[in-house]
Amino acid sequence: MSGWLVGGGGPVIPSFGHASKCLKNNGWFCTGWVHEHWGDTLQPALVQHVKLTVIAVGIGFVIAFLLALVGFRWHVFDGPIGAFSDVLYALPSIALFQLLLPVTGITTTTILIPLIAYTLFVLYRNIVAGLNGVPADVLESARGMGLTRGQTFFRVELPLAVPAIMGGLRVATVATISIATVAAFLIHYGLGAPIFDALGMPDIFRTELVAASALAILLALAADTLLALLQRALTPWNRIR
């Protein structure tokens, strides 16, 4: 801002003349600014954030699912895998981002690795609990009717684990959206970027801070609602209880 004042005699920067009273007073939510910078700041950050979340939860789900198959099929591995995912979850996120920086550099990989690691904990635990939660009488009748192991898994155990799996996905997604904002402390990417930009200004740019934070919250709510609807659609039988 001060730069523009120094050059007062020069060509007028168009946007300067538009600076509203709200912006000058550093108001909490200046709609004019949000409108103006939706296209160049907020929307790209939101898209980046969605990308991060989808990729992290997607990869995390695939890894957690494969690990869960191992932990479910061979119970001896369940304890160690679970403990490992606990440890990953316990690592402070800022520290983990910082540790990876020299290895993977200023790339989205540096953000994704910790995000994926954090999803494993809740996804692994939920998938295994869902698969193990199938009632014994259901399994016995499946076996007695001549379902093979594979048929029992795909037709009985997996569908019945869907509520637990979807529950895990919802928690993992919301947590990922939240943790991903922190990553911008080191790498300028996602909704965390405008948040840290705003925090970095001398007086804290309130409008940008509030707008970007609100987007993160709305994104989390929207993702959770979407997954809840998906869960409902996938488990018509679960609505009756």
Added chain:
Amino acid sequence: MPTQAAELVFDEATKVYPGREGAAVDHLSLTVPAGEICVLVGPSGGGKTTALKLVNRLIPLTSGYIRIDGRQIGDYDVTELRRSIGYVIQQVGLFPHMTIEGNIGTVPRLLGWDRKRIRERTGELLELVGLDPDKDRRRFPAELSGGQRQRVGLARALAANPALMLMDEPFGAIDPIVRTRLQDEFLRLQHELRKTVVFVTHDVDEAIKVGDRIAILREGGRLAQYDTPQRILEHPEDEFVADFVGRDRALKALALRTLGELELSPAGGDDGLPRLPADTSLRDALALLIAERRAALLVVGADGSPLGIATREDLLT
């Protein structure tokens, strides 16, 4: 396996669980003729359920043989064997995520039936077990009562028209009134279908009611007696069997016979005797005589015509 009914033979069938003292099923030998209901009954620890599960190889035999229509169960592919045997358990074990139709169609789907045939079969079976083919088909198990669920369990076991049915305390978790109704309906069904059935229960009265033959197993999985209900009640082989069937076994035996089976003395006109239809059980007839303090009654046919007179002594001999 033929689809009508199969003969089932236990031949020295033995199960010893590893690490456990004594056998769970000890040299069990008995033959269930095709189309009959064999009830396995006995105290807990008698190995009834183990014996049942040996048949569809949910539990592997330790030694001895089990044959279905002369073919050893070990010679079947295990999934093929299980798909050809109807299996009903106490907790029913319906698949909660599948509709009633989906549940009943489980084995037919595995056997590769086409959708139309499965649909028709489901409707047929729902009707057979007293459910509404149109309304109940699309419902989920959680929407049904316990009795309805057990009916679906029975329909599901019958789906692929098995020659042999294994039923593990099928009515055990159901309240007494519904249980009696389900037993009656099951017997009516069996009268039509004539499957070979192995039926496990711990309830002597249920065994007597349902069984064509009863196998009484004692602790350690040893067969105490294998006979018709009547023979078991009238001639228990030893103390254990007599004790197990109960002190009122004479009365239970009376319940198995009807007035029509007696040799009646000719009716000498209407002498004001109580009149009872020929299909009344001797037990009910005796109860009536005691209640009315009478010594004899008039047995009448379905149309009300007198068939003859039965005295108290006739009932008791």
